Amino acid sequence: MGYINLALRMAREAGGLIKDYVDGDFKVEEKSSKADLVTEVDQKSESFIRNRIHEYYPEHKIIGEEGVAGGEDVNAVAESDDYIWIIDPIDGTTNFVHGLPGYTISLALSYKKQVILGVIYDPNLDEMFWAEKGKGAFLNNNRLTVSENDDLEGCVLATGYPSDVKGDRAKVINTINTLGPVCGNIRTFGSAALHLAYVAAGRMEGFWEQGLNVWDVAAGYLLVNEAGGTATAITGETYNLTTRGLVASNGHIHKNLVESINVND
Numbered sequence: 313m314g315y316i317n318l319a320l321r322m323a324r325e326a327g328g329l330i331k332d333y334v335d336g337d338f339k340v341e342e343k344s345s346k347a348d349l350v351t352e353v354d355q356k357s358e359s360f361i362r363n364r365i366h367e368y369y370p371e372h373k374i375i376g377e378e379g380v381a382g383g384e385d386v387n388a389v390a391e392s393d394d395y396i397w398i399i400d401p402i403d404g405t406t407n408f409v410h411g412l413p414g415y416t417i418s419l420a421l422s423y424k425k426q427v428i429l430g431v432i433y434d435p436n437l438d439e440m441f442w443a444e445k446g447k448g449a450f451l452n453n454n455r456l457t458v459s460e461n462d463d464l465e466g467c468v469l470a471t472g473y474p475s476d477v478k479g480d481r482a483k484v485i486n487t488i489n490t491l492g493p494v495c496g497n498i499r500t501f502g503s504a505a506l507h508l509a510y511v512a513a514g515r516m517e518g519f520w521e522q523g524l525n526v527w528d529v530a531a532g533y534l535l536v537n538e539a540g541g542t543a544t545a546i547t548g549e550t551y552n553l554t555t556r557g558l559v560a561s562n563g564h565i566h567k568n569l570v571e572s573i574n575v576n577d
Contacts, residue, residue: 315421316444319431322364323417326357327435330402334411351409354378357401357417365397372397377527390526390553393424398553400527403432404503413437418505420530425553430531432509441509441535449512449538458541459514462564467517469569470499470507472524480523480557487520487573494572504558508532511560512539518561518569522546529558542566546573 333353358378365372375389376399389396397419402408404415413436421429432441441456443449449456461467469491474480488498499516501507505528507519512535529543533551536543543560545551548570551558561569 315429316431316442318364318368319419319421319429320440320442322361323419323431323433323440325364326361326401326417327433329353329360330357330408330415330417331435334408351402351405353408354402354405358399361397361399361401361419369395371395374399375527377401377525386526387554390422391425396422396553398422398427398527398530400505403505403528404501407502412502414501414503414506416503416505416509418527418531420527420534422530422553427530427534427553430534432505432531432535434506434509439509441512443512443531443535443538445534445538447538449535451509451513456512456535456539457514458512458536458539458562459517460564461517461562464495464565464568466496467565468497468499468515469495470501470510470516470519472500472502472504472507472521474521474523476523480521483522484520490572490575491569504528505532508536508543508558508560511541511562512536514539514562517565518559520546520557520559520569520573522557524557526553526555532560533558536560544570546570548574 355378358376372395374397400418403418408415417433419431428445430443510516511519533543542563545555546557
């Protein structure tokens with residue numbers, strides 16, 4: 313089975329698995345803090361995806377958010393030239409736990425340190441965002457392009473609230489105070505992957521968040537680029553698989569957005 317067909321199938325099947333638990337009973341645990349949650353559904357979703365990948369491509373490496381707790385060296389794997397699948401089995405776990413929409417399945421595949429495939433699936437709205445390197449970005453079967461808005465005053469931006477309250481979250485709040493008075497609006501849907509998909513779809517003009525891991529952003533990073541936008545490290549430097557945090561935009565506002573994020577540093 314081809315990589316993109318496998319990724320699309322896995323995302324949809326994992327979405328069905330997750331929806332079976334909505335409004336049901338499932339175990340919830342804290343990871344690094346009360347703001348950093350994991351459920352048995354995250355673990356079941358990741359296990360399903362890992363098993364399916366190994367069924368077709370047993371030689372491929374895998375980075376999964378929940379597998380990190382088992383001792384995966386993320387940086388070492390990400391720096392490999394091998395094929396690497398990057399999995400976030402539920403991005404937006406807090407939304408899922410609280411019965412809110414806005415949780416997604418995010419899958420990416422990298423080769424020689426370059427993301428070559430990205431899929432983000434919103435099972436609530438049945439929206440499948442996907443991209444292959446050099447082939448464009450799509451929502452279901454419709455090609456995506458970023459917004460043409462070049463005026464920050466009329467732009468809708470998005471961010472999240474990192475679990476590192478005194479560090480990364482404090483930086484996000486400082487930037488909200490900087491951008492809030494000058495942009496059109498700021499949204500926080502609770503899923504970095506969904507925010508990036510919405511930038512690629514032209515539904516908003518920009519997104520930033522400190523402290524994000526590769527599984528949070530790899531798929532969305534490719535989507536934004538393939539839709540004609542720009543995605544970089546928070547500093548504006550080139551993004552790579554070991555970068556923490558991301559700023560993405562339609563490209564037109566990227567310079568202003570990066571400057572506003574880093575004005576307090």
